[in-house]
Amino acid sequence: MTTSSACQNQQDARINGIAKSDGSEGLTASAGLPRTLPDVCFELQARIDAFLCEKTEDDVLRKVQSQVRESMDVIRQALSRYGPDHLSLSYNGGKDCLVLLVLILACLPGWDASCPTPTPTPTPTPCGTGTPEPPRPSPAASAPAASSQTLHAIYIVSNDPFTEVEEFVATSAQQYHLDLKRYALPMRPALEAYLGDRPVVKAVFLGTRRTDPHGEFLTHFDPTDAGWPQFMRVHPVIDWHYVEIWAFIRHLQIPFCDLYNRGFTSLGGVTDTRPNPALAVSGDTSKFRPAYELRDDDEERLGRN
Template structure:
């Protein structure tokens, strides 16, 4: 295969589009709520949780992690603005937590931007409050790099959650590097991408909250707001805030890849029965998270 034909093959393999229908109806047949209401409700839920005084050590750790992560997200929004930011989203638990946290930060960002604009355009110190339209958060841009053999349950959840949360999601059926190259070619304004990478993930050990991509990769800032979250904290957040998640997690899957390299986690097998598994949120050890991945 020549270089030109290989390039053409990659372009043809690309699935590049926004995962939303022409009519405002989700894949479940219900009309999605408007984005501002979703963002403000998520922020209210998180603020209410942060105001709690839990007896549980895990929930107290989650509260601490939330504060750190939201500081990183706010700093990202300050540096780049929502128009130059994107989220790497594949429907997994980690990027789902990250998505919820980002959306909860958008009303603050939008209101601050609107207030700043109002103050700059008004000579009075008593600048008017921004209107609902002015302060409405804009849809978050996102990239979904599709596995070569995706689970139908993952595909369905990505599509449904992208509609639910109004993601401006583009899909690429390519390996990671050419997918990122194609995405940045299609959306050249993107300067930074939020990633749901955690410290215990492959290659996550030495990452910080902000890391430029390595030499030889498409150039952008990688932002890791949940890098120091533990597995049990991810699930405590999802379950405490009652965030819908991919149904595969209820079948013992703890790390989602493709059909050919992912299976239910053997650490969750019921009494040694490899056909029945406890749900993912019952796993406790970070080191056992990827036992179901080849």
Template sequence: MTFNNICRHNGARISGIAKTDRDTQTHRALPRTLPDICFELQAKIDAFLSEQTDDNVLRKVQSQVRVSMDVTREALRRYGPDHLSLSYNGGKDCLVLLVLILACLPACASQPTTPNSDVAATNHGAHPTIEPPVSPNMAAPGRPLQAIYIVSPHPFAEVEDFVERSAEQYHLDLKRYSLPMRPALEAYLEDRPAVKAIFLGTRRTDPHGEFLSHFDPTDEGWPQIMRVHPVIDWHYVEIWAFIRHLQIPFCDLYNQGFTSLGGVTDTRPNPALAVGGDAPKFRPAYELKDDDEERLGRD
């Protein structure tokens, strides 16, 4: 099965989520290895970057992908996968980041890691050049990508289900913590002391994201680790253009009008997507256009 077929079986697509054994008894997907997934994602993104398009949003997404993959490769060169982790909660932004990281792993597997020196000097827009595509005969990715899932105090069942299934699909080495963010990070670094940097799907329009750069150490009073923000400058519409153009399975709550996922007590469908009167229905998240309206459904 190719990566394209993850998103559809016999041409059918279910709420943005791939059909699995839970959904059908007539189709059973063969298990796919991590190297298979990484090489296919790499080829898929290479093909996307080679597309000639008149769509202004897709052209911007192509530019964003190039920058983000530069940042990701730089982090992989500096630290190596054994010392990197991903903050993953099944949301759209970290989902895009996950796909980009996995697409970079084949090249990383074929290169030595650069000693970690003066990491903070890579801030403020300095990016390495993009490397040429890697062919499948190069070294395959090794261990699964490490990841941390900080669970909301009142998680959506749909989010829990999507995190579980996508972590299995992408072979994530995922550890989950039902703690506030700081003690969760402290506990994770105690469990995984080799981790020196964490990929985050933070974007500039997120709370506390305005002044972040691609590489930022944690603030004083927090566990000391490097935060890596490859998608910091992406806009909301670009995130969704990437997900939909590359047909990446996503959490079904986004089809129900949720645009930013928290917990059941502080998150509701975005009122900017409401259609109707007293009992409104909601358009899907990818129909929202304005960055400033993304968090209108969050308390």
């Protein structure tokens, strides 16, 4: 299949630029065989490449395309500085870190952990959009590093976690080949314990966005504050907006936690999280629209105490 026909097939499956997705779709199975990390990386890379070559009049999707390019550039910078074996991901199954995970995996093909900088080859302008893409690895280098058959990740568990979140974290960690360490501790001791268990980790990807608490003044690369475990915090999706996160997830048909289908917009624990009242159907607080129908960044955390 040619690149342009792949793009056309992607567009034909969309309504108003957004896939009809409820979070149940998964990665393509291969005759029921277990999928390796390279399998997953190449499929996600192909999905994102197809998305970036789509021509769309939808302003949100065009902004998402721009955000994806910027975020993947930050991820490649992190890979170049540290190499995949020295990077980790803070992962709790939420929408933001899910987007980040997909982007990281799509960047892994072509990176060698023993020599993080890839060998680039010129890349044609996708689908005649006139927007050059970043250099891509040569085919000879197109495989995740042999020493990186999993991706380091840390899961800091909320107080009284939702069963749905725990189950989604477990299944997605298996699906995406995460070397996930789970800590039911406050953040600082959890990070101390994690770096004790994984001293090789020098930098951690975080799904923090500008509108999150304490996110206002963050940059793409920020060392941890004094008195905290020392590593580089990497924020590739810091400038994404709420609607862009959901447009990416639904357009690329990425499976997500079912709580989002039930009106939850920001996932914490059972005792401090409820469906977002802004999504109540006709004021009925027993019925809620799905999270992806919320539009305003400022209303995202209305369901959090």
